[in-house]
C-alpha cells in the first residue's frame with residue numbers, strides 16, 4: 001500500500017509522522033517536495049530581526065528517511081486522480097491514499113509594479129534585503145501593505161511591523177521614521193473578529209504604527225502605493241504581502257478553478273476518492289464569510305486528523321476523525337509576544353482571544369518551533 005504526501009511543509013510533515021507512528025512498515029509513506037529542506041516560515045521574521053540565519057535554521061527533509069518515510073526531492077508536475085498516480089520529472093508514483101499539502105504560491109505579479117518597487121515580506125530572499133534597509137534607514141516613511149486576502153498567518157505582517165519598530169527604537173532612528181500599515185481588510189484581523197482586531201490595533205498604535213483599513217492596492221509606482229478609490233500613499237520603503245494563490249498543479253488536476261484553493265470540510269476530503277487536502281492549499285469555510293486562517297498550527301491539526309482517518313480505514317476501525325479547529329499564533333513585538341487563541345468551530349460562534357504580550361510567549365514561540373523540528377525530522 002502506498003500513501004503519498006505532496007508537500008513536506010507543516011501539514012505534510014505532521015501527517016507523515018502520525019501515519020508512520022501508527023502503521024506497519026509494509027505501508028509505504030512518501031513525501032514529495034521540490035525543496036530539500038524544511039524551515040518554518042516564522043523564522044523569516046527572525047532573519048529580519050537578525051537573531052537567525054537561513055543556513056543554520058533549515059533542516060534537510062531527507063532526515064525523514066531515518067524514520068522509514070521516503071522522500072522524493074522533485075516538483076510534482078501532475079496529479080492524476082483517475083489513474084491514482086502522481087508524476088514528477090523522473091518518476092510516476094501510484095497511490096492508494098493521497099494527501100495534498102502544497103501550500104500557496106505568492107503572486108506579486110498580480111499587482112502592477114509591486115515586484116519592482118517593493119520588498120516581499122514572505123519571500124525568503126527578501127528577508128536579508130529588508131534587514132539591510134532597516135539597519136541603514138536614518139529617516140523616511142516605511143509602508144506595509146497587505147494586498148490580498150486570504151494570506152498566510154494573518155498576524156505575521158503586524159508582527160513584522162512591531163519587530164521593525166523595536167529595531168528602529170534600538171538603533172535610535174524610530175523618531176525620524178514613520179510606519180504606516182495599509183490593508184485590503186477593513187480591520188486588522190477580520191477572521192479573528194472586531195474585539196481581537198481592536199486589541200491588535202491598540203498594540204500597533206501604542207508603538208506609533210498607523211493602521212489604514214480597506215485600502216485595496218491596485219498598483220505600485222516608485223515611492224507610491226495606488227489604491228482602488230483613487231487615493232495614494234507615499235513611501236521610502238515598501239514591505240508587502242502579495243496576493244496568494246493555489247499552486248498551478250492543483251487546478252490542472254481539477255481540484256479548484258485557477259488560483260483558487262481546494263474546498264474542503266472538516267474531514268479534509270476532496271471530491272476525489274481517497275484524496276485529502278490540508279493546510280494553506282485549502283479553503284475550509286467556518287461560516288459563509290469566514291474560513292479557517294492559513295496557519296501552520298491549523299495545517300498541522302488537519303494533517304494529524306487526516307492521518308488518523310487513513311489509519312482507521314487501513315486498520316478497518318470506525319473513524320470519526322475531523323479537524324478540531326483549535327490553535328493559536330504568536331504576535332511578536334520586541335522582547336515579548338502576544339498570543340492569539342482560536343477555536344474556529346466553537347458553538348455557536350468561533351472563539352478568538354488575544355493574550356497580552358509577555359516575555360513567556362516569546363520563549364513559547366521558540367519552543368513551538370524546536371519541538372516540531374525534533375518530532376518531525
Ligand SMILES: Cc1cc2nc3c(=O)[nH]c(=O)nc-3n(C[C@H](O)[C@H](O)[C@H](O)COP(=O)(O)OP(=O)(O)OC[C@H]3O[C@@H](n4cnc5c(N)ncnc54)[C@H](O)[C@@H]3O)c2cc1C
Pocket residue numbers: 006007008009010011012032033034035040041042043044045074075076077101102103104121122152153156247249278279280281294295296297298299328329330
Ligand atoms: C512570516 C510568516 C510567519 C508565520 N508564522 C506562523 C506562526 O507563528 N504560527 C503558525 O502556525 N503559522 C505561521 N505562519 C504560516 C505557516 O507558515 C503556514 O500556514 C504553513 O507553512 C502552512 O503549511 P502547509 O503544509 O499548508 O504549507 P507549507 O508549509 O507552505 O508547505 C508546502 C510545501 O509544498 C511544497 N510544494 C509546493 N508546490 C510544489 C510542487 N509543485 N511540487 C513539490 N513540492 C511543492 C513547498 O516547497 C512546501 O515545502 C507564518 C507564515 C509566514 C509567511
